[in-house]
Amino acid sequence: MGRCSNNLVTILNIITLLLSIPIIAGGVWLSRQANTECERFLDKPVIALGVFILVVSLAGIIGSCFRVTWLLWVYLFVMFVLILLLTAFTIFAFVVTNKGAGESVSGRGYKEYRLGDYSNWLQKRVESNKNWNKIRSCLQDSKICQKLIDDGSNTKVEDFYQKHLSSLESGCCKPSDVCNFQYVSPTNWTPNTTSNATNPDCAAWSNDQNVLCYNCQSCKAGLLNNIKDQWRKVAILNVIFLVFLIIVYSVGCCAFRNNRNDSSYKRYP
Known part of the structure; x- marks a missing residue:
């Protein structure tokens, strides 16, 4: 079960790493194609998001595949903080968009x-x-x-x-x-x-x-009505993404425990 969890974390993070590449490319494309300040508004956040996903995915791959326990611990900590922040934002988005509609x-x-x-x-x-x-x-x-x-x-x-x-x-x-x-x-x-x-x-x-x-x-x-509609859609997507993150986090915890057990076995033959 332990080896399976490590392999699963590696596979999931390879998928997210591959997803980060088009996100970064999209941000770079926006920065080069935009003609106004408004069009360039999203390029830096998109690039930052892509780089963040790339770094976190690499940490998960190295930590699980090469049994680097401390790196996997950092990966799980970041994932835990991300889950908390995403949960808070999703709740906030539903609250602030609860009122208002066209007449x-x-x-x-x-x-x-x-x-x-x-x-x-x-x-x-x-x-x-x-x-x-x-x-x-x-x-x-x-x-x-x-x-x-x-x-x-x-x-x-x-x-x-x-x-x-x-x-x-x-x-x-x-x-x-x-x-x-x-x-x-x-x-x-x-x-x-x-x-x-x-x-x-x-x-x-x-x-x-x-x-x-x-x-x-x-x-x-x-x-505001347009923002409300967009935020509602984002909040629904966040719920789906949260479920995915919780699954990855749970599997990562199993991989972390497996790494620690392997280290204990090596230390005390």
Whole structure:
């Protein structure tokens, strides 16, 4: 059983080592292909993650295959800390994404988004001017409204109202429905004298294609809704990954105990 556990740890870590190679390559590719600061945001974390997996996998392979007990102990310690951190992050992700959802609007194919519907922790992240200025720059660079801009005046008002817009398109690329603006084109609206003056988004809207509703509360809410959906998916994947890590950790503990037993036998023949 001991020898089997060592072999299994070696095989599992060879698999993770091979997986680290495309992760590192992907990070390097991102750093070379990115044209803006926003596109380069993920390259260093991706490379760091790939290198971390590579180093941990090598420690597991050497520790189990060559019976290096102290290295296997370091490997198990790192795995234990990783399991704790991943568990904490997964619980946190489910908690902060528990609130918030788009509101259906009668006669509309899209939903409206309100910032106050989301968790306070997420709200604070986007209410900071320093944070939002960077996020807004990234949203503009990503050209999320480009599809609506390309449609131009060809889209009739009744057709636009039936569009299934994403949360970012709905929140950032058009004014809120409560403003009662008159439709000209998907990204061009005429203010109405009966508009809802109590909603700050009505005053924040601009027909300037570089401004639109990027300064609106609805845009921040649309971003949070997008983050919520992505974090939920990541949290579910984390649960699956946690199960895998716990299995590897359990097998690694068996291999560690086997290494210690072998050392004892050699020391006391």
